[in-house]
Amino acid sequence: MKEMKTSPELLLRVQMHERQQNLQAIAAQLKTELIGIDDVIDRVTGAVRAWYVMPQLITRPVIVCLWGLTGTGKTQLTRRLAQLLGFYDRFVEVQMDGFSQNGDSYGASTISGTLESAGLVEGAPGILVLDEFQRYRTVSSRGDDSKVERYQDVWALLSDGKLPPALSELHSIERKLADALYDAERAEEDDAQERHKKQKMRYKIDAWDAQALKRSLKLDAPLLEIMQWSNDYIHQLLIQFRSSQQSWETDYSKLLVFVCGNLDEMYTDTASRVEDCDTDADIFHRLTSRLSLIDVKRALAERFKPEQIARLGNQHVIYPSFSRSAYEQLIATTVHNYVQGIEANCGLRFVIGSDVLAQIYQNAVFPTQGTRPLFSSVHTILSSALVDAALWALEQGAQAGQQLQVQMAAGAAQLQVQLALPDAAAVLQQCFAVPLDLNKVKQRTSADFRALLAVHEAGHGLVYALLFGRTPQELKINIATFEGGYNSFTELQVTSRRNMLDMVCVGLAGRAAERHVFGQEACTTGAEQDILQATADAARHLRHLGFGARLSRTDVAQEPGDNTNTEVAPTNAGIEALLQAQMLRAQDLLVQHNALLMAMTALLLREGLISPAAMAQLCAAHGQVVQASAAQIPDAAEQKWVLEPYADMLARHEQRPLMA
Template sequence: MLQLDKALIQARKAELESTKHALKHHFVGIDPIIDELMDCIQVWYLMPELLKRPVIVNLWGMTGVGKTDLVRQLVKHLHFQDRFAEVELSNIGQTSWSSSVSSVLDDYGFHNGKPCIVLFDEIQRFNTIDSKGEQLPQTKFMDFWELLSDGHLSKKQKDDLDSFLNEYYQRERNAQRRRSKGEKEDEDDSPGYISTWDAVNLKKALNLDMEVVDMLDITEEEMVSMILTAKRKKVIYEPINHTQTLILISGNLDDAFQMSHQAAEADVDADIFHAFTTKVTLMNIKDALLRKFRPEQVARFGNIHLVYPSLRKQDFHTLITREIHRVQTDTFGRTGIRLVTDVSMNQLIYRNGVFPVQGVRPLFSSVTDILEVNLSRLLLQALSDDIDTIHLSYSEARQAIVARLGDVTVEHPYVGRIDKIRQDNTQASVANISVHESGHAVAYMVLFGLVPLQLQSKVASSYASGFTFPHQLHRTRRTLLDMIKVYLAGGIAEELLFGHLEASTGRENDRERATELAMDYVRRYGFDDEFQATYTIEDYPHRMNTVVTDMDVEKMMMRLVSETKELLGQYVHCLHALSKALTEAGKLETDQVAAIAQQYDVAAEIKPEGHLHIADYDARLREPLVWRGRH
């Protein structure tokens, strides 16, 4: 029966709570993830003896949100550094000299059944099926699935014990022969203490809770007795027990995060990305896993899936403030010089360092590039002139970092790397982009009755990823058609205001997405009355000939192009006014867009990011049924 040490449990509870506070202080924007993680590991940390299976926690999110760092900080604060392993499994190349999880954990000395933490990072690289759903050949780390199943790893080798016994018995037999012949005993045949090499191997084979240095005091006869006892009890043949191992699995599942492909986008509002990532559910994660692993393998990941949202604007601002404070503290500690910055430096770093999909790494790099590199030039002058304070700001008008050192003001010409790309856009390019984006916006407001949360034309990349839907749209036959029109509206707006010969190629990504939706409309969802079978099944026995649907998709696109032209023609004055305002300002806030729309009788509401646009199904269901046949 387990003995309950209440004092120890209370002490561990206090340590868990202390760890939680430390993690929340260290990380920004992931407090709910930290709370959930600490809840998941509570039993493992307080009373691991109760566990019959290992605790498996999956961490999913886009790059740079702190998945791996969270685990490392957790290990540090729980003081598990000596019982922690990071393992990257991959089907590409040679991950390590090991070819099994068991050998990796054996190298770390984790086969003793005691609590430990193992992080399997970047697990998406260990996919067992390809993009077509075909099974990939695998020869390495196949016991990973065995570990996830019940926490036990079968033993593949039992030769060390028999080898030790055979050598011992051989020496004993040689000694007996010499004694029977009256010969002098050979020193090599006389019993002694086990060697360091034997101690290391036998400690693993017998799973002994002893230090190697203590085992050097064990005689060979005593070790033989221990081996024979273990053999009689059969314990050496039992699977290696890892039920007290905390298994953490981390990875990037792009299939679950719709916006992960927009990694180079620096101008989309971070809050829009955040709103979409908060909508990722357990089922989205499982669907994404099923595109990389076989169903029986996905089941072994368990049901504890913690999904990281991308960072919000306020999270990035908090990180920038922290990083500036770090530089200030470091500068004062090394030089005794006080660094004072104003908000213009924060804004400069944000504009040039925040790529919402890429997480924190570009931001940290930009702090070094913008602040620390330029500060190093000023420190030498301040130290030479015995200046104890440097005031730092950024002037957008003069495009310079302005430093005040005592009574002297120094200006260093500087344009952020991303700002420079934005500024390189000529006024003609800005006008072109403004019309394109306004076309999307007008169509979106007319068809969905919602104001876009972001409208910007002075951007670092022209149409890099196409139009970004800022709200969550419940997909129906109608919304699919309307989404296609919104995608088409950017290029068509250019044709209406500039003429079809001057329409730019910036429509490429929009057209690709519109075509994908049209293909799904016909082939996947059966919304086209002419094609009711599903044409998207990939496995060979059920694969349909998609060629027969191509002409229907093309006719549908032609029809929707015509309808979108008609729609924008009806609201061309609103389109023109919005385009002019956007060209002049470079960026319009939501209320400004709404005000222009109202002037031209476009009814559109301002809703927060992630708002679900869905028909009033519940109200319709409450109404009396009036059957009029099929509509």
């Protein structure tokens, strides 16, 4: 007897163990298929573990929110997870912008109607995906309520999984039944032939009402059978349903609900940079990896009401943008699959060189746009060239299984394909044009323009490295996004008075480098934005932050109640003096380190960019020790930067004796 009592416990333990192992295997499988989101996969599988391993414990829907930039694999993850879990026959995907994959004309304007139409069994586990959820906003951009007509029952579902019956549909059916009975009493005046014709009609109610009746009364009968029921029988069913003690609610409390969307408000200054193909993917990855639950809640508040945000729960998984290594792995995998497809069709095996993969990266990756532009560009770049190469190789006598080496030709405008036939005296080779459009945009043909860009950007980068002790994150002159070059710097978590003066100096260093190398009369308008930013920083330094002679906040009053020092004019001279001092400081640094400036300029002219590692080495060769930017170091800390040693300063202050 004791053994019989424990057998259900043993069965449960075995089942839990098997499902736990299965979930681990699924996570491993997903990581091989979906590149660059290993951490996301771990969080998602962890969030669904209780729902999958011990579903009997679930009494309300398990809600997992997936937020990320476009093309990062949110929907793909949910679909593939449903397949591997064996739930694809109980998987419903609803486009919250109003276009559903599983909805039909019956009740497709409600979540309950969509779930019922998809055949999801009440009270049983299933998976629901609410995709493009950001488009279901209930608060306008001005903060007013937005009119929402579809899927209004989604909030009840997210609350406890219990959906109320569609009483309006029942009222409509009752009204129609009353009309039918009313008409039946007055049908006595019809001639016998007409009465006989009505009695012979097989279907008593239409399909729409039958569907509503089946859903509302939770009937198991087929739709066609319900359509044949008499009005009297349906009337009795309605009476029984209203007087019964059974729950009128529809129970979907066992659902796993994925809420997916793009919250651009959370990815400030990132999501909108759709044209940026120049900024290194690692920089965007580092910025988006810092996002937290607080950022999600703040972004949701721009689109939804507080009580609605609460129903989404706290299980928010944030997708960072892909890192450079993830994009490189995606490119290698996509190209491998592409050449495998060619081999399966014509028998020729193309071996793609690393220089080709590098050029695909340079011409296909838009870091904020995810995988879709990448897949499109791989096809565009390789399709025509490899098809032409295959035809050429077959014409030369290549046989199935023959290997062809593919590399970039000189000038990086063509693919060079090499074919070594068994009986040929020499290796055959042929070049094929490839559309590398971004290379053309990035190439600055004017030697004068490139010289100007190199000196200007080298000035910014050198002064930054000298003052902050680390390299810029990026230093480039060959860019496609706009005419010019740029430096990008590590974000500070806190900015001291010294840091702010140093950044003003860095901002003016481009103009200082132009003056140092080309002379005062050859300085260009390219420093306009730099001077604008430096002036704004100097004004904040003196007027807003109390770093000058005046402590009070100085500004123009906007409202009668603004309590500010409105004596703005006297600070203008101080702003100009600060800018002049920092310009002289930048010039002195450039004169003192002229050899390093010229080495950086030469490297920019030759390569078009200077990586953090290369710049650190270049500075070391000239006697300046600087740290390479953390954004380019694998597994580097993703925290913002605090330059001043405040902890040490506090410790020294605590040991300092107090003056009597």
